[in-house]
Amino acid sequence: MGWSDHRGERRGYHHGNLREALIRAALDLIGQKGPAGFTFADAARAAGVSSAAPYRHYRDRDALLGDVAKRGFELFAERLERAWSEGGPDPMAAFESLGRAYLAFARDEASYYSAMFEAGVSLDAEPGLREAADRAFASLRRAAESVVAQLPAGRRPPALMMSLHIWAMAHGIASLFARADAGRRPLPMTPEELLEAGLLVYLRGLGV
Amino acid sequence: MGWSDHRGERRGYHHGNLREALIRAALDLIGQKGPAGFTFADAARAAGVSSAAPYRHYRDRDALLGDVAKRGFELFAERLERAWSEGGPDPMAAFESLGRAYLAFARDEASYYSAMFEAGVSLDAEPGLREAADRAFASLRRAAESVVAQLPAGRRPPALMMSLHIWAMAHGIASLFARADAGRRPLPMTPEELLEAGLLVYLRGLGV
């Protein structure tokens, strides 16, 4: 069959770039039906190949999801690092920029976020996955250290703990309230406002 | 077949309490393989009945999962309410008791927690599900109101927002760090300590 896939890219018997097409298909399907809402064969269909073709590139569905999660963490780390460095010279302003970038990622790249945190993918499922996740977390931690460094030496909270708190709150808000899950709890404010307010309260509690 | 199920409870042709057995089977299976890791037929097998029997009690797998989530929220609400009322007369002490109960539930009843927050069950999937979830959240909110009421009238933050922040942090910590997911990020402290510290910082930020 020579007809092209749904993006009009396929050229002949061989797809040419099935690996990437499967990733895109997985992201599309996660967006439509959640991380558990599609099968390996569904991804093959969406990419325009037979249901056996994906096995040439991934051992099974979990391996595909693991690759998606890994790429998600890499993209996430980039976005967080960029938000931090573009957030201005003031650590606090940069910090808020980071928080917004976190939620923006959770919202705009909801499919990646889902694969990263809600698909039940083990950090050992894919080589490099844990490293990518660590890099994203390190970005948060560096930001926390930079804020902590502004405090007088006697009142510096542990930056690691601080970054864990912030990560937990950002993830909690993203996970509970920022998903478009049709039937989610309604909020009196946007998730971004909720997170910003939460971070401000938390930082004030630290004496910042 | 007169042999009994894996818990030695079955008596004869009729199971006697298949509905409950299916719930237990679902919880067992979620604990072993995650909320997406088993089928309706698996649950039937685990309960010791034919694969058609569950249809007498649940329309499909989602209905079973919805019932599990509903019971989970009911149990969760009970535990939170009890922790609050047993936490002592001091609102702050009661508040910490509530936080510990939250994490204890996420840890000890990980299968319920998974069905409630990670299985993608819509709050409309089952009659009474949303009500049960609301009751659990209301428990958090009442606790927040009680703490807020201790503050001078001019400095009272909105209790709803406060309860959302606390829920988000508790859920974030439970979801990211408190699961025994074999390959989770290691922490320099227990999740309970992390949450307690986070709540203290947050409450200090509010002026409590």
Next chain:
DNA sequence: CGGTTCATGTTAGAGGTCTTTACATGGGCT
């Protein structure tokens, strides 16, 4: 007490999906 009823089981099977095995294709190298 005997018979009826009906909720709750069973088996059988249609229809579908997933996964694997054996075979087909053609791009790239010598």
Next chain:
DNA sequence: AGCCCATGTAAAGACCTCTAACATGAACCG
């Protein structure tokens, strides 16, 4: 040109979902 092998397909077998038709036995009723 011709070979190799990465990357596709087709088809078989296993399993799941769901329905239909039948079986069992506990509870109820005359």
